[in-house]
Amino acid sequence: MSAGVSRLPVTVLTGFLGAGKTTLLNHLLRESGRRYAVIVNEYGEIGIDGELVVGAEEEVLELNNGCICCKVRGDLIRVVSGLLKRRGRFDGILIETTGLADPAPVVQSFMADDEIRQAARVDGVVCVVDACHFLASLARTREAGVQLAHASTVVINKVEMADEATLAAVEAEIARLNPSATVLRSARGAVPVEALLDQGAYELPRLELPASPAPARPRYVAVPQGRHTDDLECVSMVLDRPLERSSFLGWLQRLVAERGEKLLRTKGIVALAGADRRFVFQGVHMMVDSDFDRPWRSEETRDSRLVFIGHGLDGVELRASLDACQVPWP
Amino acid sequence: MNGPPNALPPLVDLLGTRWRLDAPVVAVAWARRGGRAAFAFGDGTVAFGGPFVVRAGQPPRGPRELNRIPAHDGACLALAADGEGGFLSAGDDGRLLGIVPPAAPVELANQPGEWLDHVAVGARGIHACASGRRLWIRGPDFEDVLTLASGVTALAFDPAGRTLAIAGHGGVELWSAADRSRRRLEAPGYHRALAWSPDGRFLASGLQENAVCCWRLGDGRRFVFDGYPGQPRALSFAARGHTLATSGGPRVVAWDLDRPRPADSRIEFGYPGRVPVSAVAWHPGRGMVAAGYHNGAVLLCRPGSDQHLFVQGSGSGPVTALAWAADGSGLALGTQQGELAMVAIPPEILSMARAA
Numbered sequence: 001m002s003a004g005v006s007r008l009p010v011t012v013l014t015g016f017l018g019a020g021k022t023t024l025l026n027h028l029l030r031e032s033g034r035r036y037a038v039i040v041n042e043y044g045e046i047g048i049d050g051e052l053v054v055g056a057e058e059e060v061l062e063l064n065n066g067c068i069c070c071k072v073r074g075d076l077i078r079v080v081s082g083l084l085k086r087r088g089r090f091d092g093i094l095i096e097t098t099g100l101a102d103p104a105p106v107v108q109s110f111m112a113d114d115e116i117r118q119a120a121r122v123d124g125v126v127c128v129v130d131a132c133h134f135l136a137s138l139a140r141t142r143e144a145g146v147q148l149a150h151a152s153t154v155v156i157n158k159v160e161m162a163d164e165a166t167l168a169a170v171e172a173e174i175a176r177l178n179p180s181a182t183v184l185r186s187a188r189g190a191v192p193v194e195a196l197l198d199q200g201a202y203e204l205p206r207l208e209l210p211a212s213p214a215p216a217r218p219r220y221v222a223v224p225q226g227r228h229t230d231d232l233e234c235v236s237m238v239l240d241r242p243l244e245r246s247s248f249l250g251w252l253q254r255l256v257a258e259r260g261e262k263l264l265r266t267k268g269i270v271a272l273a274g275a276d277r278r279f280v281f282q283g284v285h286m287m288v289d290s291d292f293d294r295p296w297r298s299e300e301t302r303d304s305r306l307v308f309i310g311h312g313l314d315g316v317e318l319r320a321s322l323d324a325c326q327v328p329w330p
Numbered sequence: 331m332n333g334p335p336n337a338l339p340p341l342v343d344l345l346g347t348r349w350r351l352d353a354p355v356v357a358v359a360w361a362r363r364g365g366r367a368a369f370a371f372g373d374g375t376v377a378f379g380g381p382f383v384v385r386a387g388q389p390p391r392g393p394r395e396l397n398r399i400p401a402h403d404g405a406c407l408a409l410a411a412d413g414e415g416g417f418l419s420a421g422d423d424g425r426l427l428g429i430v431p432p433a434a435p436v437e438l439a440n441q442p443g444e445w446l447d448h449v450a451v452g453a454r455g456i457h458a459c460a461s462g463r464r465l466w467i468r469g470p471d472f473e474d475v476l477t478l479a480s481g482v483t484a485l486a487f488d489p490a491g492r493t494l495a496i497a498g499h500g501g502v503e504l505w506s507a508a509d510r511s512r513r514r515l516e517a518p519g520y521h522r523a524l525a526w527s528p529d530g531r532f533l534a535s536g537l538q539e540n541a542v543c544c545w546r547l548g549d550g551r552r553f554v555f556d557g558y559p560g561q562p563r564a565l566s567f568a569a570r571g572h573t574l575a576t577s578g579g580p581r582v583v584a585w586d587l588d589r590p591r592p593a594d595s596r597i598e599f600g601y602p603g604r605v606p607v608s609a610v611a612w613h614p615g616r617g618m619v620a621a622g623y624h625n626g627a628v629l630l631c632r633p634g635s636d637q638h639l640f641v642q643g644s645g646s647g648p649v650t651a652l653a654w655a656a657d658g659s660g661l662a663l664g665t666q667q668g669e670l671a672m673v674a675i676p677p678e679i680l681s682m683a684r685a686a
Binding site for chain 2: 057061074078079087112114
């Protein structure tokens with residue numbers, strides 16, 4: 001990347017048809033004070049107020065790199081490449097996806113293309129959900145869970161239509177499946193725009209994980225009628241003892257290689273034995289980005305926190321195999 | 331990467347002219363005759379420079395003037411030389427323009443709402459342009475509209491101008507001007523760049539998956555060259571023999587397709603930079619390659635030699651466009667930050683290189 005050129009921030013909007021994506025999009029366009037190029041796949045509920053709106057026909061393509069979960073969006077690579085030629089005319093890109101779209105190929109397009117990766121970055125994936133219908137969608141469709149798993153921010157929309165018990169249940173389910181997502185309540189798509197922008201959701205130095213995650217043992221969840229058997233779950237782990245570098249890196253590599261397809265999101269801040277810097281990683285399916293980050297601060301607990309969101313993960317087995325990577329007690 | 335101290339100043343300072351516009355250079359093309367080059371920009375401008383200034387007893391120099399015309403309402407996305415000494419330019423305003431300077435552009439096609447992002451010119455007045463999965467091929471007495479299985483990522487006519495290669499996901503299609511038929515060359519992967527060998531016997535494609543795929547069209551044999559750290563999006567064949575130079579690594583990577591095992595013939599040459607090569611252009615007559623880097627440096631280098639000559643130092647953004655004049659007398663280049671240059675390359679410079 002050439003010095004002095006900052007990468008364009010890209011915000012991805014996901015959510016089912018009718019959840020209020022377009023309303024939120026227009027709210028962002030009006031309130032953010034920024035100039036956006038908008039990429040849409042479906043001309044949905046109402047018009048979009050942007051000056052530069054590009055329609056693209058969704059084209060999900062499998063890359064031939066030995067990983068069937070490595071998919072990119074050909075339409076996005078094409079449109080974003082074209083937009084980059086107009087650099088200077090807008091401050092960021094908003095991508096509105098179709099109701100049932102999987103966000104992974106969108107994010108992976110920005111990771112897997114040299115030209116685009118150097119010029120643009122996914123700043124956040126915002127998932128808009130309808131307060132009244134979300135739990136039912138989650139039980140009925142695989143897509144709702146997948147969209148939730150990829151979200152860096154979840155906007156619970158139409159709160160004025162739902163009672164507090166419903167909202168609490170929605171928030172509990174979001175916290176269970178994606179504990180590191182920021183959750184906002186909104187009526188008619190009105191949320192403070194600063195809560196949606198400048199998230200740096202895929203930038204390792206800005207990775208934050210909750211200090212006291214949900215317990216790692218799989219909890220019993222009442223399964224509504226018709227729920228998929230390949231149940232989506234989130235496995236969060238905290239390890240107190242440092243991890244031995246080569247065995248942990250091997251463990252992580254094996255995990256994404258063997259289960260990449262089922263692993264939607266992986267994130268971690270890890271204390272490696274003998275390292276005075278935090279080792280951080282985050283990934284989408286098999287594409288994992290990792291690096292040594294800032295040094296541990298003296299007042300910090302040097303523990304390791306890891307979060308895996310995926311289908312049919314065996315939390316007990318993950319925990320046991322990871323435990324084996326810890327250095328022995330002194 | 332500014333070149334060694336006490337070395338020759340970069341050739342652009344000695345033999346060239348530089349300009350700067352406020353928009354990225356998207357593409358460059360030389361007219362098939364007349365010594366003029368056209369540059370297409372991200373703000374819709376098309377600019378023309380040339381021919382070189384030749385004075386008795388002095389080395390040739392770059393042209394002084396650059397003529398700019400506002401062509402597209404938006405960005406230029408593609409540019410190609412036509413058969414007549416002019417150019418075709420395609421834009422995100424859905425317009426395909428024919429430009430023969432100094433005359434005003436002529437609108438050849440208008441597809442409102444479409445981004446025309448690839449254009450190619452064949453023989454006998456045929457040209458093609460693509461938008462997403464749609465492809466328009468026009469000749470003097472026909473127009474075909476094709477719908478491809480996936481979005482078109484590159485177009486290239488063979489040197490005879492009678493076969494059009496169309497790149498996309500999972501392979502390349504060949505459209506023949508003889509009977510307007512299509513045939514498909516299947517190959518897994520996402521094909522995003524194309525180049526024909528000058529004799530039309532080989533077709534190469536650059537893959538999103540950090541590899542190059544190459545077909546020998548006579549017998550349909552296919553070679554795959556991998557091991558690239560980045561995406562080889564620039565491909566260029568030598569004038570003679572069948573050596574393919576590519577971008578995608580810290581140096582120019584080349585493969586010799588005449589070897590019994592082409593995949594074992596990999597050679598690298600040029601300055602080993604800390605940034606990747608972003609553009610390559612093989613000289614049309616000699617065994618020399620112009621290589622553009624991600625940091626704006628452009629140099630001349632040749633296989634099997636560690637020597638190189640700087641055409642331009644680093645510091646002006648990735649080189650996005652690089653092309654030799656058809657007679658090899660000059661080089662045109664452009665960067666993402668809007669720097670462009672035309673540099674005369676006299677034969678004395680080229681004598682460094684053995685005839686290819």
